[in-house]
Amino acid sequence: MTWLEQLAVFGAGIAAGGINTIVGSGTLITFPVLLAFGLPPVTANVSNTIGLVPGSISGVHGYRRELAGQRDRLTRLGTASLLGGITGAVLLLVLPAGAFKAIVPILIIVALVLVVVQPRLASWVKRRRENDGAPVPEHGGPILFAAVYAAGVYGGYFGAAQGVLLIGLLGVFVHDDIQRLNGVKNVLALIVNAVSALIFIVLADVDWRAVALIALGSIIGGQLGARMGRRMPPTALRAVIVVVGLIAVIRLVTS
Numbered sequence: 001m002t003w004l005e006q007l008a009v010f011g012a013g014i015a016a017g018g019i020n021t022i023v024g025s026g027t028l029i030t031f032p033v034l035l036a037f038g039l040p041p042v043t044a045n046v047s048n049t050i051g052l053v054p055g056s057i058s059g060v061h062g063y064r065r066e067l068a069g070q071r072d073r074l075t076r077l078g079t080a081s082l083l084g085g086i087t088g089a090v091l092l093l094v095l096p097a098g099a100f101k102a103i104v105p106i107l108i109i110v111a112l113v114l115v116v117v118q119p120r121l122a123s124w125v126k127r128r129r130e131n132d133g134a135p136v137p138e139h140g141g142p143i144l145f146a147a148v149y150a151a152g153v154y155g156g157y158f159g160a161a162q163g164v165l166l167i168g169l170l171g172v173f174v175h176d177d178i179q180r181l182n183g184v185k186n187v188l189a190l191i192v193n194a195v196s197a198l199i200f201i202v203l204a205d206v207d208w209r210a211v212a213l214i215a216l217g218s219i220i221g222g223q224l225g226a227r228m229g230r231r232m233p234p235t236a237l238r239a240v241i242v243v244v245g246l247i248a249v250i251r252l253v254t255s
Contacts, residue, residue, distance in 0.1 A: 005037050006213055013217020014224070017055030021062060021225030024163010024189060025115050026052060028108065030214055031160065032247050039207055041104065042097050045158060046204045050197040051211040052159075055218020056190035062226020066183035073174075073184060078191050080145045084152015085192035089199040092157050104158055105249045111161030112242050114168075121168050140173035147173075148188060155192040163189050 001009070012033040016026030027048060034044035060067075067074070092100065114121075140148075147169050155162035163185050170181040200206060 009213040013214035014221040017218030017221025018225035021059035027160035051214025055222040058222025063183035080148040081191040084149040085156040085195040088153040088156020089196035144173040
């Protein structure tokens, strides 16, 4: 990569770190950038996952106050994320590279749909939370455990919009403040990314220069996202994610 391309990857890392902390769709920024600079799809996905782990840690640190008193919830749901992340990462390495190229455009489209419908999903979640009818298990019960596991499989294989999926699930099944749930979402996504990264480091082909650039940028972005993310216009943010994601789909389909 030229120095301009490296600067672009670093900038994408900053954006992805912030977006992951707020929304959870940062991969739709960094993954297309790595593809644009010539990395093979699987190598780009692996390197991106490893590079975003430091940013996830940064985002979790930024939400540390909202995590107070949630140890039991994090232990239960974190176990589901850990198992799901391992499953998804193994699938990525076991399935042929051609399968990834065929599946990922569909996954990106699904992720983009999640990003677009997030406002309506959030409104539905709010109405669900305001309904004090049937009692809801404190930590979501076995259905949420299974759903978080499935989200972990998705995140271990290809993590775009994993956070959107998680915050939607948490909002439906757990009655708690949305800020506290967002903190939980960041921890669960971190667990999935971290366990996937460990597997990829040992078994996969990694572009360490891309990893370093994304890691440095995502650390900065994670802090910015935790501090200022909710001041950003959400509509503009979603629009950028959708445009970049569509570019990724077109590149994967036509390459």
